[in-house]
């Protein structure tokens with residue numbers, strides 16, 4: 620085969636999604652290149668979370684294709700999709716509040732049965748997220764928002780994914796944790812994990828993303844390299860407070 624562009628790791632092509640009669644996605648096409656961070660921006664109810672649900676097999680599109688590493692994800696269950704190499708950090712973390720931090724992190728390894736390697740990976744998580752080391756026995760529900768976000772990221776990494784999808788990873792975090800979480804996303808990405816993230820905080824997301832897409836009522840209205848979009852007046856006006864700053 621003589622194609623110039625390498626095959627993307629993830630590709631949504633012409634996806635149309637409905638909830639009952641209501642159409643949420645209109646010919647949605649998004650690609651994530653291997654090793655890249657891709658950010659999906661958009662206002663409330665534009666269909667961002669539904670995009671994540673499509674990738675994770677929680678919502679089935681009426682038409683269109685979702686390919687991961689050259690194979691279709693359509694019709695697969697979420698555990699099957701996790702086994703293919705995608706894991707998620709859902710909105711508002713969704714930890715098991717009454718379980719310990721350790722139990723929550725290990726939950727991410729549910730698709731694995733290599734116990735020794737799982738134990739090694741838990742140690743690796745404590746290197747990546749040193750704060751969690753002192754809190755392994757603590758109830759996850761008693762952690763701060765930023766700490767919970769770290770548990771959710773560690774849990775997602777425990778399945779050794781090739782791609783992580785994240786829904787609003789910085790939502791509700793203090794500025795200090797926002798910076799830390801974005802830095803950790805970069806670190807994870809440098810370990811060869813591709814990232815697809817939905818983020819309201821456009822200026823920060825565009826700092827770390829390679830490419831971005833802007834979704835408006837279910838349609839992609841803008842896309843391109845994050846650096847270019849950051850300077851696009853339409854993105855500035857809609858998401859970066861451009862008109863006030865001008």
Ligand SMILES: Nc1ncnc2c1ncn2[C@@H]1O[C@H](COP(=O)(O)OP(=O)(O)OP(=O)(O)O)[C@@H](O)[C@H]1O
Pocket residue numbers: 638643661662663664665666667668669670
């Ligand atoms: N389970 C559902 N049943 C019916 N309609 C739904 C369902 N989930 C979402 N919707 C509708 O689909 C549209 C897109 O929702 P979605 O959650 O994907 O948007 P979003 O961009 O993530 O919004 P927000 O940023 O406000 O979370 C909205 O109009 C929403 O009300």
